């Protein structure tokens with residue numbers, strides 16, 4: 037028996053995780069938590085631990101989403117076992133072997149995985165999605181302690197000004213630490229608006245609190261694939277490039293001619309973004325007569 041935690045009604049990544057589990061052989065139970073159960077990773081994990089013991093599960097899996105990875109990390113901590121995240125394959129045995137995506141998908145790692153049950157999350161698109169029936173619905177068990185319930189979702193705040201979605205935008209104008217401040221993003225927003233694009237940013241920016249995490253491009257942010265990615269004040273760290281390598285064209289604006297972003301750029305402007313970006317916007321306005 038393999039147990040797969042699935043998200044909500046079973047989105048595509050959940051369907052892929054179930055198909056992955058079927059590939060391991062044996063019965064597969066797709067489980068989710070009742071719609072009313074506020075997300076509480078430690079409490080959900082406790083319930084999964086108990087279910088795995090009750091069913092004698094040989095593997096507990098989840099899609100490698102933020103929530104799936106977090107949930108399985110809690111299960112692993114409770115069992116004192118390793119978890120392999122982002123797996124593209126799992127071969128049971130002693131030890132089991134896994135292949136998993138590392139470095140934002142730029143390399144594949146082969147590793148041994150111990151534990152009973154085996155704990156792993158399934159990398160997106162490593163197998164084709166297969167529809168499955170209605171998942172079993174779990175209620176958080178009374179055994180979940182107060183401590184398990186200490187972290188839970190207590191409310192939701194919709195992202196402000198939802199314009200063009202970053203993941204789908206044809207143009208992304210992205211700012212890095214070189215922008216200098218939250219207010220500095222005014223020129224980035226202006227250019228994105230003129231081009232009908234979305235604003236992105238690097239992790240240095242979200243860490244500084246200048247933009248929300250939903251704007252972050254990269255390995256631990258959104259993966260974008262626009263017609264053009266305009267990187268302003270971004271050095272070009274591999275973790276950032278993992279998010280924008282799908283762009284058809286890249287324009288980099290940076291005063292440091294040695295910045296590594298220029299190695300990936302189709303167009304380069306060696307200069308200060310606070311001069312160059314407003315100049316591009318002004319030129320667009322001039323051409324459009326606005």
Ligand SMILES: Cc1cc2nc3c(=O)[nH]c(=O)nc-3n(C[C@H](O)[C@H](O)[C@H](O)COP(=O)(O)OP(=O)(O)OC[C@H]3O[C@@H](n4cnc5c(N)ncnc54)[C@H](O)[C@@H]3O)c2cc1C
Nearest residue numbers: 212213214238239240254255256257269270271275276309
């Ligand atoms: C596990 C892990 C995951 C990570 N995930 C991500 C991720 O998803 N996304 C991400 O972005 N990073 C990620 N990072 C962080 C990453 O390694 C870099 O630290 C980060 O991308 C750097 O951001 P930056 O380019 O804005 O800043 P910096 O590297 O500090 O670069 C700032 C650049 O701005 C330029 N600059 C300065 N002034 C100006 C100006 N006036 N005009 C124009 N340019 C100027 C500078 O020359 C410099 O090149 C991750 C790191 C780790 C360890």
